[in-house]
Amino acid sequence: MHLPGVNNLVAVASGKGGVGKSTVSVNLAVALSQLGLRVGLLDADIYGPSQGTLLGIPPGTRPQVKDKLLQPVTAHGLQCMSMSLVTSASTPVIWRGPMASGALQQLLTQTRWGELDFLIVDMPPGTGDIQLTLAQRVPLSGVVIVTTPQEVALLDARKGIEMFRKVEVPILGIIENMSLHICSQCGYEDAIFGSGGGAAVAEEYGVALLAQLPLNLATRQQSDAGYPIMLADPDCDTSRALMAAAEVVAAKATRVAGPAINIIDD
Numbered sequence: 001m002h003l004p005g006v007n008n009l010v011a012v013a014s015g016k017g018g019v020g021k022s023t024v025s026v027n028l029a030v031a032l033s034q035l036g037l038r039v040g041l042l043d044a045d046i047y048g049p050s051q052g053t054l055l056g057i058p059p060g061t062r063p064q065v066k067d068k069l070l071q072p073v074t075a076h077g078l079q080c081m082s083m084s085l086v087t088s089a090s091t092p093v094i095w096r097g098p099m100a101s102g103a104l105q106q107l108l109t110q111t112r113w114g115e116l117d118f119l120i121v122d123m124p125p126g127t128g129d130i131q132l133t134l135a136q137r138v139p140l141s142g143v144v145i146v147t148t149p150q151e152v153a154l155l156d157a158r159k160g161i162e163m164f165r166k167v168e169v170p171i172l173g174i175i176e177n178m179s180l181h182i183c184s185q186c187g188y189e190d191a192i193f194g195s196g197g198g199a200a201v202a203e204e205y206g207v208a209l210l211a212q213l214p215l216n217l218a219t220r221q222q223s224d225a226g227y228p229i230m231l232a233d234p235d236c237d238t239s240r241a242l243m244a245a246a247e248v249v250a251a252k253a254t255r256v257a258g259p260a261i262n263i264i265d266d
């Protein structure tokens, strides 16, 4: 089975949780669509899906099913699919790794994605089963690694880079998130999670540092409001940096014609 109509699959990953993968994914997706590209967003976080919230999709929204295929839900011009659209919010998903990997593959392949230039895949944290399955079975054009400048995040970012390298997925670059905190009251700049870490890892692996995004209130508020900063304030520093990153991603990711994805029913 393959994904007809999807030209480029780009994963957004990290080793560590909570560094901003979902925030970067949604804003990168919006930036690519602002470049005139057709973009979809797959929330691959089976256990803790967040794209429904980030995209402002009303709770309880369910995808339509046509010819046994899920129709993506459109939000802010993006085609979206997430576990949160097919499970109830109050019931935690408790699955073992292989089941979760299977669910993710189903979500990916049993969705009728339209013609897409890019399908951005918001990965769950870590370098476990789900990440490895996705990296191995899905013809990714590349991966964007998100990290904070903090040493514990960088350690995990290295693990992420190593994993994708092992399965020969090109690293499109690193986005350093929460680089600097700029006080919304007085403008004072504080490197809360340290500085220079993203650049150091980028240099270590010979990959691009795509952006350094500040830690700020507006980014978090817009995420919670379901209206990404890229739409709310396209001229702010964060959005400009994301747009520059999107331009590089769009240029680097090359069309992947195959191989076809093999679905193993187990």
Ligand SMILES: Nc1ncnc2c1ncn2[C@@H]1O[C@H](COP(=O)(O)OP(=O)(O)OP(=O)(O)O)[C@@H](O)[C@H]1O
Residues within 6 Å of the ligand: 014, 016, 017, 018, 019, 020, 021, 022, 023, 024, 045, 048, 050, 123, 124, 125, 177, 178, 213, 214, 215, 216, 217, 219, 220, 221, 223, 224
């Ligand atoms: N640059 C930023 N400025 C302010 N808040 C941010 C920024 N980036 C992310 N956040 C906030 O930090 C939290 C974690 O971000 P996010 O959910 O994107 O991380 P994640 O890596 O996807 O987490 P998980 O590993 O749980 O999937 C969220 O509350 C988000 O709104």
Ligand SMILES: [Mg+2]
Residues within 6 Å of the ligand: 021, 022, 023, 045, 050, 122, 123, 124
């Ligand atoms: Mg996330």
